[in-house]
Amino acid sequence: AIESDSFYSIWNFNSASKTATQIIPDSPNFEGAGGIAQTPDGKLLYTRRDGKDTHIWMSDADGKNQRQITSEATDDFGPAVSPDGKYIVFSSLRSGSARIWRTDIDGKNPVQLTEEDSTSGDHNPVVTADSKFVIFNKAYSGDKQTSVILKIPID
Secondary structure, eight states, X not given: OOOOOOOEEEEEEETTTTEEEEEEXXXXXXXXXXXXXXXXXXXXXXXXXXXXXXXXXXXXXXXXXXXXXXXXXXXXXXXXXXXXXXXXXXXXXXXXXXEEEEEETTSOSOEXXXXXXXXXXXXXXXXXXXXXXXXXXXXXXXSSOOEEEEEEEOO
C-alpha cells in the first residue's frame, strides 16, 4: 500500500528582510491552489477546497479572522478584486462550465457576467484599474483549441 498526503499553506514573503512568515497554516484543503488575491485594504482572498468543492475565503493580512465568501456547491476559483474594493470577480462552475462571476466584497449578490457556451470556458479574470471592466481568457475546446482575451463591463 502507498499513502500520499499533500498539505498546503500560505506564506508572506518580505522582500526587504528576505524572510517568510506563514499566515495560513498547513492544511490538506489546497489553500490558495486555485488563486490568491489581495483587497485594497490589505485583506487576503484565497481558495480553499472543502470536501469536493472549492470556495473563496477571506482573512486579514496576517491570516486571522478567516471567513468563507462563496458557498455554492461547486468550484469557485481565480479570485480578483476590483481596485475600488467593491467587487470580487472569479471563475465558477456554478452553471456547469467555467464562467466569470461577480459578487460584492462580502460575498453577497452574486451575478454571472459571461454567457453560457458549451464550447468554451472563461478563466483568469482581472479588473481594470478604473474598476469598470473585467478582462478574462475565453478558452475554446474542440479541434482548434483557441483562446482569446475579452473585456466585459463589470456591471
